[in-house]
Every structure is written in structure tokens, then in C-alpha cells.
Amino acid sequence: MSTPLVQLDQVRFGYGDHDILSDLSLTVQRGQVVAIMGGSGSGKTTLLRLIGGQLRARAGRVLVDGADVGGMNETALYDMRRKLGMLFQFGALFTDLSVFDNVAFPLRERAKLPESIIRDLVLMKLHAVGLRGAANLMPFELSGGMARRVALARAIALDPMLMLYDEPFTGLDPISLATIGQLIRELNDALGAASIVVTHDVAESLSLVDYVYFMADGKVIAQGTPDEVRASDHPFVKQFINGEPDGPLPFHKPAAPYAQELGLEIVRA
Amino acid sequence: MRERFIAFFSGLGHPFTGALIKLGFATRFFLALLRHSPMAFIRFRLTIREIWFAGVLSVLIIAVSGLFIGMVLALQGYDTLVRFGASSSLGILVALSLVRELGPVVGALLFASRAGSAITAEIGLMKAAEQLSAMEMMAVNPMARVIAPRFWGGVISMPLLAAMFSVMGIFGGYLVGVQLLGLDPGNFWSQMQGTVDLRFDVMNGVIKSVFFGIAVSLIAVFEGFDAPPTPEGVSGATTRTVVTSALVILGLDVILTAFMFRGI
Numbered sequence A: 001m002s003t004p005l006v007q008l009d010q011v012r013f014g015y016g017d018h019d020i021l022s023d024l025s026l027t028v029q030r031g032q033v034v035a036i037m038g039g040s041g042s043g044k045t046t047l048l049r050l051i052g053g054q055l056r057a058r059a060g061r062v063l064v065d066g067a068d069v070g071g072m073n074e075t076a077l078y079d080m081r082r083k084l085g086m087l088f089q090f091g092a093l094f095t096d097l098s099v100f101d102n103v104a105f106p107l108r109e110r111a112k113l114p115e116s117i118i119r120d121l122v123l124m125k126l127h128a129v130g131l132r133g134a135a136n137l138m139p140f141e142l143s144g145g146m147a148r149r150v151a152l153a154r155a156i157a158l159d160p161m162l163m164l165y166d167e168p169f170t171g172l173d174p175i176s177l178a179t180i181g182q183l184i185r186e187l188n189d190a191l192g193a194a195s196i197v198v199t200h201d202v203a204e205s206l207s208l209v210d211y212v213y214f215m216a217d218g219k220v221i222a223q224g225t226p227d228e229v230r231a232s233d234h235p236f237v238k239q240f241i242n243g244e245p246d247g248p249l250p251f252h253k254p255a256a257p258y259a260q261e262l263g264l265e266i267v268r269a
Numbered sequence B: 001m002r003e004r005f006i007a008f009f010s011g012l013g014h015p016f017t018g019a020l021i022k023l024g025f026a027t028r029f030f031l032a033l034l035r036h037s038p039m040a041f042i043r044f045r046l047t048i049r050e051i052w053f054a055g056v057l058s059v060l061i062i063a064v065s066g067l068f069i070g071m072v073l074a075l076q077g078y079d080t081l082v083r084f085g086a087s088s089s090l091g092i093l094v095a096l097s098l099v100r101e102l103g104p105v106v107g108a109l110l111f112a113s114r115a116g117s118a119i120t121a122e123i124g125l126m127k128a129a130e131q132l133s134a135m136e137m138m139a140v141n142p143m144a145r146v147i148a149p150r151f152w153g154g155v156i157s158m159p160l161l162a163a164m165f166s167v168m169g170i171f172g173g174y175l176v177g178v179q180l181l182g183l184d185p186g187n188f189w190s191q192m193q194g195t196v197d198l199r200f201d202v203m204n205g206v207i208k209s210v211f212f213g214i215a216v217s218l219i220a221v222f223e224g225f226d227a228p229p230t231p232e233g234v235s236g237a238t239t240r241t242v243v244t245s246a247l248v249i250l251g252l253d254v255i256l257t258a259f260m261f262r263g264i
């Protein structure tokens, strides 16, 4: 078996004093589409930034295509990112460029192509996300779902070897959702690439992906193929798939007791 | 009690260490900026775009302010010179004040508030909207693609704007001195030409404006890049650009003028 495209090995990371990720290990092989699921604030976006080298792990190793991202200097890091495409959670379109120029941006910056070929490529990518008709609009003229689809077109513009999608399905209607899901799969298979999809959309992703990781408390707490996940009796997985409010996954971020914070309860020393 | 004591005294030093840390960060930022500067010249179109936004769009305010300042200089100068029977030297007074001092300094102050603040706000908002982050992930370095062209656009624009300020000011002085107060135009121009020295007056003014251009542009791009990614963060950074620029311009002016002082 060839080296995995992405491998995280006991990664620890935190922004402030306490760790968001404490002991995270996962593997993504070439050709795989892998879903990462976990509660809000469990560190999924953080995980993608670690893979992209925007954050550095405090301990453990992040390997992309066999190379340790944490040990890279700036030049090596930018070379590694040439293999990446990332869809940001909030799109992050360039607001001073039109939709067309946004999608053309990576092509113009990184590939020395004649303008006529760039034009064709951009229109192809926009067509794939169903927004060829929006090519001349500015980002502020787009709806939230449209902006995310443009961002998706921009992320796949250079046919990257590794795609990172941060919640590609939020804000999409059911029709676009199915189409985008299919696009992610087809793109991955056509390029022989690997994709990591961070998502909350259980139904869509289970029909789409090859493997699922569940994250909680800074660790992978459950994993498996979609069939294994459906059959799982792991309490966390069951709660997540069925969307039950009570279970091992708390809805609330840890805080002082509610009644006490509202001043309804006398605190006894 | 003891903890409070320690907290109080370490709190005293905090503004100082905070400023020192920021200064260190700014220095590293400047070095990285220089390292990524070649792109701003290889793809000079990027820099030209910034010269347009920072420089060309500042022309109007610079020209009008220069004209007004020149007119006021002529009015005030005439009032003084005429008491010594030296009103024919008005041209010299106006030209020297502008070329050596007011062109570079007032020009830079206006440039900081017109263009510097805009640069800071733009970069800060790009950062807040994760646009710089997205660029990094596309393997496009924002330092080379966004920061360096804006910096060099400002550095190139500043001396040109200062020169324009001085020219418009001299024209304003001419309007007031010759057209309004009735001085002899031949005298006005020939005295000016005879006295203003290219090496010591004009060049020194240009050197000042180059220094101011570097200072204002660096402050503007740094504050934008360093801004907390929130609306308050960006608004605070914009204010800091204008305030810090003004202080740095005036402080640098004292130092540069002292170096250029010949004492004759």
C-alpha cells in the first residue's frame, strides 16, 4: 500500500492554555473521500488549518504526502499548498473581484496559461457548480449558498490532489446539495485525489464518503465505513446520526450551572 | 496581597513590553516584506494599480491643499517682509518653505489620512473576511500579492505627491504675490530661481518625502495586517495608522532637518 496522502499522528493543539485537540490520529488514502463529523466547536476547522500548515501542532505529526507539515519552512509550505484546494467555511471570496475573476485567481496566479484557456477553464468550473450565469456578478450580489458554490469552483480550479471542504453543504437547497455532493465524489474519482469533507449533514455524507471519523474531546472517538457507522451502537454515533439532544455529546459548551449564573440560586460556600 | 502587589508592578511595565513586542513584530514584518518585494516589481501592474488608488486618487486633495497653503504663505510672508522692505524676496520665502518643509511634511500628513487609512482598512477587512487566509491556502503569499504592492505603491507615490504639493503651493504664492498684491513677476521668479538650490533645497525635500513615504506606507500595511479580525479591530487600526503616521512624520522631520542643517 502506498503512503497515505494525509496522516495525523497523535496531534495535540490549542489556541490558548487548554488544548482543543488532545490526541488526534487519522489517515486518508489516495482516492478516498473522508468525512469528519463532530459537534460545533470540536475543532474541525482547526484540523483543516493544521493540514494546510496555517497552524502548527504542539505535539505529534501532520504528514501530507509523506512530508511533515510542522517542520516545513515557508518555501516548502507554499510548495505543499500547491497540492491543496480548500473550501472555507464562510467562502472567503475576494470581494473586489467578480465571480469570474475569483475563480480565475488561482489559475492566473499559479499557472502560466493564456487568457483564452483560463476563460474556458473558469466557465467549466462555474458550469459544474451551476453558476456560469453568475460569472459577471460581484460577490456582494450573491446569496449565501451561491457564494459558497463560487468558492467551491475556485477551490477546485487547479484540480488539486487533496481537497479540504469545510462544511460544503450548509446553506444549500436539497437540489444543489445533491449536485454538489455528486460533484465532490466525481471530482475525487476523476483526479484520483483525496478529499476531506467536514460536515454535519449525516444523510448526504453517508451516501457519499468512503470513511467517517467522529471527533469529540479533541480525539477521534469513533470511525468506520458508512455501513459500519449505520450499524454502530456506539452511543455518540447513534446520538449524532439520529440528532438526539441527550447523549454523550452535550449541546452546551461547559459553563457554570445555569441557575447559578442567572442568580436564581444562592451559592453556598 | 502579595499576588496583588506583583500584579500591580508587572502591570506597570505592561504598556512598555507590549509596545516592544509590537515593534519587534513590525521589524520582522518589514524584513518579510522586503524579502517578498521582487514580485511587486516583476509584476509591476499590481503596483501600478496601488499607485492609482493611493497616489492618483490623492492628487486632488494634495493639489488643492498645496494651492491654499501657498496662498496663505504669500499673504503672511508679504505682511512680514514688507516691514523690512524685502517684499521682492517673497518668491524665495514661499518656494523655500514649501520645497524644504511644507511640501514633504504636509503632503505626507495628507497622504497618511487619505491613502494610509484606506490601505489599513482594506487589508484589515481582507484579513477579517479570511481572504488573506484563503490566499495562503491557494499557495499565493499575501505578503507578495497584497502587502508588497501596496507598500511600494505608497513609497513611489509619496515624493511625486509632495512635489506636486510644492508646485501648486508656489503657483498659489504667485497668484497672491503677483496677481493680487502686485509684485513684479520677473523679480518674483528670478529671485526664486537664483536662490533655491537644487542640491540643498530640492534634493533634501525629496529625501524627506522618500523617508515619509516609507514610514507612512509601512505603518499603513502593518496596522492592517496586525489588526484584530473584527470591525472594532479594523477601526482601531485605521485610527492608529493616522495618529502614528502623524507622530512619526513630525519626529522624523526633526531628525532629518537636523542632519540637513548647514548652519550658514
Ligand SMILES: Nc1ncnc2c1ncn2[C@@H]1O[C@H](COP(=O)(O)OP(=O)(O)OP(=O)(O)O)[C@@H](O)[C@H]1O
Binding pocket: A015, A016, A020, A038, A039, A040, A041, A042, A043, A044, A045, A046, A047, A089
Ligand atoms: N482563532 C482562534 N483563537 C482562539 N480560539 C479559537 C480560534 N478559532 C477557534 N477557536 C476555538 O477552537 C475551538 C474549535 O474551533 P473550530 O473552528 O475548529 O471548530 P469547528 O469544529 O470548526 O466548529 P463549527 O462546526 O462550529 O465550525 C472552539 O472552541 C473555538 O472557540
Ligand SMILES: [Mg+2]
Binding pocket: A044, A045, A046, A089, A166
Ligand atoms: Mg468550523
